[in-house]
Each structure stands twice: as structure tokens, then as C-alpha cells.
Amino acid sequence: xxxxxxxxxxxxxxxxxxxxxxxxxxxxxxxxxxxxxxxxxxxxxxxxxxxxxxxxxxxxxxxxxxxxxxxxxxxxxxxxxxxxxxxxxxxxxxxxxxxxxxxxxxxxxxxxxxxxxxxxxxxxxxxxxxxxxxxxxxxxxxxxxxxxxxxxxxxxxxxxxxxxxxxxxxxxxxxxxxxxxxxxxxxxxxxxxxxxxxxxxxxxxxxxxxxxxxxxxxxxxxxxxxxxxxxxxxxxxxxxxxxxxxxxxxxxxxxxxxxxxxxxxxxxxxxxxxxxxxxxxxxxxxxxxxxxxxxxxxxxxxxxxxxxxxxxxxxxxxxx
Amino acid sequence: xxxxxxxxxxxxxxxxxxxxxxxxxxxxxxxxxxxxxxxxxxxxxxxxxxxxxxxxxxxxxxxxxxxxxxxxxxxxxxxxxxxxxxxxxxxxxxxxxxxxxxxxxxxxxxxxxxxxxxxxxxxxxxxxxxxxxxxxxxxxxxxxxxxxxxxxxxxxxxxxxxxxxxxxxxxxxxxxxxxxxxxxxxxxxxxxxxxxxxxxxxxxxxxxxxxxxxxxxxxxxxxxxxxxxxxxxxxxxxxxxxxxxxxxxxxxxxxxxxxxxxxxxxxxxxxxxxxxxxxxxxxxxxxxxxxxxxxxxxxxxxxxxxxxxxxxxxxxxxxx
Numbered sequence: 001x002x003x004x005x006x007x008x009x010x011x012x013x014x015x016x017x018x019x020x021x022x023x024x025x026x027x028x029x030x031x032x033x034x035x036x037x038x039x040x041x042x043x044x045x046x047x048x049x050x051x052x053x054x055x056x057x058x059x060x061x062x063x064x065x066x067x068x069x070x071x072x073x074x075x076x077x078x079x080x081x082x083x084x085x086x087x088x089x090x091x092x093x094x095x096x097x098x099x100x101x102x103x104x105x106x107x108x109x110x111x112x113x114x115x116x117x118x119x120x121x122x123x124x125x126x127x128x129x130x131x132x133x134x135x136x137x138x139x140x141x142x143x144x145x146x147x148x149x150x151x152x153x154x155x156x157x158x159x160x161x162x163x164x165x166x167x168x169x170x171x172x173x174x175x176x177x178x179x180x181x182x183x184x185x186x187x188x189x190x191x192x193x194x195x196x197x198x199x200x201x202x203x204x205x206x207x208x209x210x211x212x213x214x215x216x217x218x219x220x221x222x223x224x225x226x227x228x229x230x231x232x233x234x235x236x237x238x239x240x241x242x243x244x245x246x247x248x249x250x251x252x253x254x255x256x257x258x259x260x261x262x263x264x265x266x267x268x269x270x271x272x273x274x275x276x277x278x279x280x281x282x283x284x285x286x287x288x289x290x291x292x293x294x295x296x297x298x299x300x301x302x303x304x305x306x307x308x309x310x311x312x313x314x315x316x317x318x319x320x
Numbered sequence: 321x322x323x324x325x326x327x328x329x330x331x332x333x334x335x336x337x338x339x340x341x342x343x344x345x346x347x348x349x350x351x352x353x354x355x356x357x358x359x360x361x362x363x364x365x366x367x368x369x370x371x372x373x374x375x376x377x378x379x380x381x382x383x384x385x386x387x388x389x390x391x392x393x394x395x396x397x398x399x400x401x402x403x404x405x406x407x408x409x410x411x412x413x414x415x416x417x418x419x420x421x422x423x424x425x426x427x428x429x430x431x432x433x434x435x436x437x438x439x440x441x442x443x444x445x446x447x448x449x450x451x452x453x454x455x456x457x458x459x460x461x462x463x464x465x466x467x468x469x470x471x472x473x474x475x476x477x478x479x480x481x482x483x484x485x486x487x488x489x490x491x492x493x494x495x496x497x498x499x500x501x502x503x504x505x506x507x508x509x510x511x512x513x514x515x516x517x518x519x520x521x522x523x524x525x526x527x528x529x530x531x532x533x534x535x536x537x538x539x540x541x542x543x544x545x546x547x548x549x550x551x552x553x554x555x556x557x558x559x560x561x562x563x564x565x566x567x568x569x570x571x572x573x574x575x576x577x578x579x580x581x582x583x584x585x586x587x588x589x590x591x592x593x594x595x596x597x598x599x600x601x602x603x604x605x606x607x608x609x610x611x612x613x614x615x616x617x618x619x620x621x622x623x624x625x626x627x628x629x630x631x632x633x634x635x636x637x638x639x640x
Contacts, residue, residue: 173378234463
């Protein structure tokens with residue numbers, strides 16, 4: 001049992017041969033239950049998102065008095081006003097920019113730093129290599145909460161609280177163990193002869209790293225980028241703690257959480273003011289990662305296979 | 321966007337990657353005068369230095385510091401022994417928090433894996449596999465904050481607005497206050513978590529499933545095994561290592577759960593979990609000692625998972 005690690009991403013995703021072969025043996029009616037189950041699961045999973053999407057296009061008065069499912073009965077009432085309001089009134093435009101300015105460096109730094117370390121772990125000899133890597137594996141599971149108080153403390157002491165670098169550096173620290181782990185597995189499975197002949201031909205480690213290792217690791221790096229991007233983009237806790245009190249640098253999750261708070265949303269029948277704004281704000285929040293994913297179909301799945309599952313479900317991971 | 325912001329944006333998006341690349345080029349320049357053997361000794365440490373600097377500053381030092389703070393008073397001024405821990409243990413609300421976290425651990429982990437497995441196995445048999453999988457994965461790309469808003473619509477009390485209560489109303493049942501009564505509210509929050517994380521379990525389990533040889537399954541079917549027998553006697557045992565990987569990740573996620581609770585109930589109505597208790601202790605009550613004690617308890621809870629992780633890693637290394 002081997003997962004084709006080096007295979008192109010698409011091969012992983014659209015492998016239809018097997019299911020179709022099984023499908024051919026049974027009459028269509030016998031598979032009705034299967035289709036029904038999947039349809040029900042799909043609807044249940046889609047329902048919450050659709051309710052938000054529809055609500056975000058409804059006028060405030062309508063959202064406050066009727067459910068989103070009535071949107072398709074006459075009279076049709078749809079508007080983009082919520083989006084305009086959210087963008088202009090609630091710092092959402094600034095927050096969107098902040099989110100980008102936080103997320104891009106907080107994705108690039110850990111991946112570069114992790115790649116350096118992973119390359120050293122894979123293709124350089126030094127004493128304590130295994131012990132240090134076991135340490136990294138151990139750090140994979142450390143909960144943020146166990147480190148947050150001192151991190152906040154020294155960020156305050158250094159005077160970087162309320163600035164982008166505070167968040168970049170924190171996300172770098174927290175994202176590194178996974179990055180090192182994933183890239184080391186990937187670099188480590190590249191053929192030894194390739195690097196040996198490069199070194200014999202006089203290539204320096206930096207040349208081998210930038211010209212051989214990194215280009216070949218593009219699938220792994222792509223999935224790592226998606227992971228780290230999603231994690232930083234969606235992060236509330238780190239941002240809340242390090243830049244939560246600074247609206248001019250706060251990213252979208254913090255601003256939206258504040259919006260939810262300040263508009264006094266609670267779960268009793270009473271106050272529903274501002275639901276429409278939450279809806280519009282939240283939809284904006286979930287858009288970029290979705291776009292990001294659409295451009296790289298299958299990368300994520302493949303990266304997961306390489307990074308985690310491959311190490312357990314396959315006997316030997318090799319580059320194709 | 322003014323020029324200051326624009327300049328900063330350019331600096332962040334171009335400057336930061338440049339610095340990381342320059343660092344590694346600079347290391348080679350630094351060791352250029354040394355004989356080759358010395359270079360090979362020093363070089364790995366230069367490549368590891370940034371990573372371990374970050375791990376040290378953002379993970380290892382803060383963990384130790386948190387442990388120290390947990391035996392200090394609320395302002396970290398004097399040593400109080402185990403008072404913070406005893407204070408927690410003597411508080412009924414702490415045990416409620418533990419009970420809620422236990423519910424998260426069991427229900428969240430169990431249901432995510434079971435549904436993830438069902439979806440992975442079922443989608444493996446249909447042509448529209450990619451579509452269903454993408455749909456179920458969407459919530460994974462949504463932030464917890466947005467998910468909180470989305471599910472606010474589902475759980476809203478007013479049957480004219482809340483989707484769930486509207487569903488109850490159509491069958492003539494009384495509307496329910498989903499998020500105010502324990503233990504139902506914790507279950508409702510767990511459902512949000514399940515909705516978000518099934519996509520993760522599904523992707524990895526599905527990858528593992530593709531690794532199981534088709535011939536094996538076909539052989540069993542030809543020998544007269546029913547689909548259930550094939551699943552329980554062949555697929556499940558072969559997937560066990562993958563399930564372990566997914567299980568580890570989900571267990572850690574359950575222990576770290578913060579955002580859903582923070583956004584949806586702020587830990588009110590007895591929905592507190594360890595991570596939100598930590599946040600409340602530190603950032604709402606301002607009690608550093610007690611918050612650190614909570615963090616240490618969370619860390620201790622994760623140590624068995626960490627050891628299992630390390631052991632599994634070492635077994636895999638041995639197989640390489």
C-alpha cells in the first residue's frame with residue numbers, strides 16, 4: 001500500500017477509476033441510499049453557510065423580522081448596502097488590509113525559516129540531529145495558551161505590542177514546528193544521489209537549497225503556505241492578545257469579534273440589531289481563503305498526504 | 321491608503337522575504353574563509369539558528385516561564401506555592417470547565433472521526449466525489465469567528481429568524497433556547513466544531529483510503545464478503561494508523577478549543593472550556609497566576625498525546 005507521493009496533485013483528486021468500477025457492478029437503484037446519504041450530508045453542511053450568504057444580502061429590516069429562507073418569496077428584497085456599510089463604518093477596509101499585512105509576512109517567514117532548518121535536518125550532519133528533531137516533534141502539540149502570557153509580557157517589554165512585527169514573530173514561532181516537520185519529511189525523501197552529485201560538481205549548500213530542494217518541494221511548500229495562511233488569516237487568539245487593543249492594526253477576526261460584542265448580540269430573543277452587518281462582515285472574512293483554495297485544487301489534500309498520512313499509511317515515501 | 325502605509329506594505333511584502341533569503345546567503349559568506357571541514361561543522365548550526373531562536377523564544381522559554389508564573393500570585397510578585405492550583409480545584413466552576421472539556425474531547429473527537437470516515441468511504445464510491453468533498457471542506461477554511469456568526473443564525477431563539485427553531489415550528493414544536501441550558505449548549509457548540517473539522521478528517525482519511533489496494537477489496541468481495549464485512553474487517557484495520565493521526569490532531573484541537581466558545585457564548589451559561597477559562601482568568605480577571613495554572617493543566621493534559629506522537633515518529637524512523 002503506497003500513496004503515490006510524487007504524483008501530480010490532480011492524480012490524487014480526480015482518481016475516478018476505482019469508484020466507477022464498483023459502480024458498474026450494481027444497479028443504479030441499489031445505490032440510491034448512498035446518493036441520498038451524501039445528498040443529506042451535503043445539504044446539512046451547506047445550510048449554515050448559505051443562510052449567512054443570503055442574510056448578508058438582505059436589508060436590515062428584513063433580517064430582523066423574518067428568516068433567510070423567506071428571501072425567495074415575494075417581494076424580493078436584496079441589497080449590497082450591508083457590504084457598503086461594513087466597509088465604511090466599521091474599519092473593515094483597514095482590517096482587511098491589516099489582515100493581508102499580517103498574514104503575508106507571517107506566512108513567508110515561518111516557511112523560509114522552517115525550510116532552512118528542515119534542509120539542515122535532512123542533508124547536513126551534526127551531533128544531536130535526532131534529539132533536536134524529536135524536540136521539534138514534541139513541540140508540534142504545544143497549545144498556544146501555555147506560552148501566551150510570557151509572549152505578551154516580553155512583547156510589551158520590547159515595545160512591539162500593537163505592531164505588525166509582534167504578530168509576525170509570534171505566528172512564526174507557533175507555526176515553525178509543523179513547517180519543519182512537513183518539509184523535513186519532504187526534503188528527506190528526495191534522492192540522496194541527486195544532492196551528492198550536486199555537491200561533487202561543486203554546488204554550495206545554498207545552491208543546492210535554492211536550485212534543487214526548494215523547486216522540487218513546491219507541492220509541499222504550496223500546502224504549507226495554504227495551511228499557514230489559513231491559520232493566520234483566521235486566527236483570533238494571537239491577534240486579540242497582541243494587537244487587540246489597537247484598532248488601526250487589528251485584523252478582521254478581531255474587528256468582527258468586536259463588532260459582534262459591541263452590537264450586543266446575544267442568544268436571547270431580544271436584541272438582534274446589526275445581524276445584517278455581522279453577516280456581511282463574516283462573509284468577507286471567509287472569502288480570501290476560499291479563493292486561495294480554488295486556485296490550488298488538490299494541493300491541500302496532497303500536502304496533507306505528504307505531511308502526515310504518508311508517514312503512517314505508506315511503507316516508504318519516495319519522490320516519483 | 322497613504323504613503324506611509326503603502327511604504328510599510330511594500331516593506332512587509334518584499335522586504336521580509338528578502339531578509340530571510342539574505343540571511344542564508346550571508347551565512348555562506350561568513351564561513352567562506354574557513355577550511356571545508358570547519359565549514360561543514362559550523363554550517364548546520366547557522367541554518368538551524370533562526371528556527372531554534374524562534375522555538376526557544378516563542379515556545380520553550382514561555383512554557384517554562386508559564387510554569388513559574390503558575391506558582392506566583394496574581395501579579396507575579398510573590399511565591400504562593402500551589403495556591404493557584406488549589407484555588408482552581410476548590411472551585412466548582414473549574415470542575416464544570418473540566419466536564420465541558422471532557423465532553424469536547426469525547427463527542428467532538430469521536431463524531432468528527434466517525435462522520436469523516438463515513439464521508440470518506442461513501443464519496444470513494446461515487447463520481448461526484450470531488451464536489452461533495454469540497455463542499456464539506458468549506459467550513460475548514462472559515463474562521464471560528466465567522467462560524468460563530470453563521471451558527472448564530474442557526475441557533476437564534478426567535479422561530480422567525482433562527483433556522484433550527486423555524487424547523488421545530490414547522491412540526492409544531494416549541495422554540496428552544498439552544499445556548500443557555502447546560503449541557504445542551506455545550507453539545508450545540510460541539511456541533512459547530514464538528515461542522516468545521518469533519519472536512520479535515522475526511523481529507524486525510526480519504527487519502528489513506530486511496531492507499532488501500534483495490535485488488536484486496538475486490539478479492540474479498542468476490543469471496544462473498546458483504547460491504548459491511550469489507551469495511552470492518554479490511555478497511556478499518558488498514559486505516560488504523562491514519563485514524564490515529566487524525567485522532568491526535570482532533571484531540572489537540574478539542575483541548576485547545578477557544579474561538580467557538582469565545583465568540584458564541586463567551587463562556588457564559590456554563591459553557592466554559594479550559595482554553596476560554598485561561599483567557600478569562602488572564603485577560604478579564606487579570607489573574608496571571610491562576611491563568612498560568614490553567615495553562616499548565618492544559619499542557620499536562622497534552623503531554624500523553626505528545627509522547628504518543630514522538631513514539632510513533634520514532635517507530636516510523638526505524639522503518640525507514
